[in-house]
Amino acid sequence: MASVTLRGITKRYKDTEVLHDVSLDIADREFMILVGPSGCGKSTLLRMVAGLEEISEGEIVIDGKIVNHLPPRDREIAMVFQDYALYPHMSVEENMSFGLRLRKLPKDEIARRVGEAANILQIKPLLKRTPRQISGGQRQRVAIGRAIVRKPKVFLFDEPLSNLDAKLREEMRIEIAKLHQRLHTTIVYVTHDQVEAMTLGSRIAVVNVGRIQQAGTPEEVFCRPANLFVAGFIGSPTMNFIDGTLLDEGDGPRFKNEVMSVRIPLPLDAQAPRAPEGGKPRSVVLGIRPDDIYAKPPEPADGPDLIPAVIEVVELLGHRKNLHLKAGETKLLATVDAAFAGKPGEKVSVWFNASRVHLFDKDAQERISLEGRRFPR
């Protein structure tokens, strides 16, 4: 059991800096997810914690001890690799006991721990086989087993599920969640899959271009994305982004562009201008998740807050429908109830759930609305 602290971590390869001054506190027993697109530096960060990658600048602290110069074997960590990295010339049992044998544990203790892990992961019948003789999902279980038996202070997972097919991935995801509940150990888990990030993590750190964009609980990251990148990366289908300006015409802040004028009932942070005051109005980006857009057939009595749009494509997902809409030049994706009867080419009136609107500064790309919607609904 241990906490992990990253302080000002920088990584350079010759002249290219891939991680810039990254700091993160991972509490004891926390399930921390590092999520981001490929090449963002999340795996490098994990490998630095493991000791497989040198640290150019900064400090990594595991359980109160600076480990910068400790080799991997002295960091009391265990790692599960994306490609499993099972030793092909050893049986499953030998693979799992390898670390324990190196530490010269008594034989009966090794047998007990391997048996225990095999029970948890349901791989007891496979112990005598070699990695070549078992399936991908089973190999991943063995790789996890090899980590468990070591009883490390911190588990590191490097995209462990990305090589499995969709169904198996879902199964293993649940297994890993159960495992965390059972072992109650600190886990640092790298993934590019935002579903894994949302479902597994007690906290998520969204990484992009070598920086942590936001770290918080899945709810925080989903409901109050700190910037445009996080807003676009977390959530599926992705958030709609609409360019416009922020104005105050007497009835509170309004988001305006050529097709819409949306009242923003949210408190804005101090920097957000409530009125142009003679100067140019502030350029902003409005973010709205497809679930928070509503549509209905147009009526003559529709007020100015409704946005006229045309249905371009309808995708039936089962209990929901994706509506691809076009309002002026703006494309919108709305997810509505499957009972919605609109067809491609038909006109609709669209409105947003105003309490779930996100506002971002167009230049700084940072969030300007202080409070987002509360979660869950």
Add this chain to the structure above:
Amino acid sequence: MENANTARALASSSARGQRAENGRAGEEYQKALKAHHLKRKAWLVLIHAALIAWVLVSVYPLLRIFSVSLRPGDRIVSTDLSLIPAGASFLSYWKVLYETNFLFWLWNSLIITCATATIGVSLAALAGYAFSRFKFPGHKTGLTLLLGNEMIPAAMLLLPLFLMIMKLGLVNTYLGMIIAYSVTSLPFSIWILKGYYDTIPKSLEEAALVDGTTRFGAFLRIILPLSTPALAIAFLFNFTQAWNEYLVARVVLTDARMYTWTLGLFELQGQYLTQWGMFAAASILVTLPVLGVFLYSSKWLISGLTLGGVKG
């Protein structure tokens, strides 16, 4: 009633038609299948004929030498084409073994060859690993130089090699020979092993490092066991090179007691008379150790051992 009968008749006639159709299609299919099988067989016969011819061409000289070694007297040229000649005897073998220093030469060769192969492979295993896994100044240049070294003809290296060995006072010693041999075959072994290590995923060593080994421990416990096919190839290469070498041995070894079998064999070739029977017998005898090493190491040559450890 009549309608029903007609319907039944129609149905049965159409069923007959269908069956006939099926029959025809079946026949055609069978015919195509037969033609396919015939074609395959013809190919197999052709391929095997070519292979057998090749084997005959390869084995014939060996058989001839075997035949010469059995002939009484020292006749190399004979009109007799039989494999086992008239009056065949193992006399030449007996004479080679007991009337010459052949066993001495064999012993010298064996010591030099085994030491060369072992030292050469050990050094190459380590150097290849460094070239495969680490980036260091001179990494690329080193590899290129090693390759370039392979392109220099042996005869060109002869003089500098001799001078070096002389200066080191290693003329007429096992050590001199071992150094000369392992140095010359090292570049090739390094390249072979480096190439093989490159195919082993780095994550295997990283897993071992995290599991508690040192870098060297990971090399010994994970990389070496997985590299047996490449190690076996490098060993065989070193072994056969050193075993069959003549040129360097001719220069470095001057004392007849230190001769390797390649030098010794030419002792049997006099100025006016060559003892062809003994020459042939000795030739047959020296192939036996190499044959043994090859047969033994063939089980290590099975590749694909790394399969399944990581996602394939």
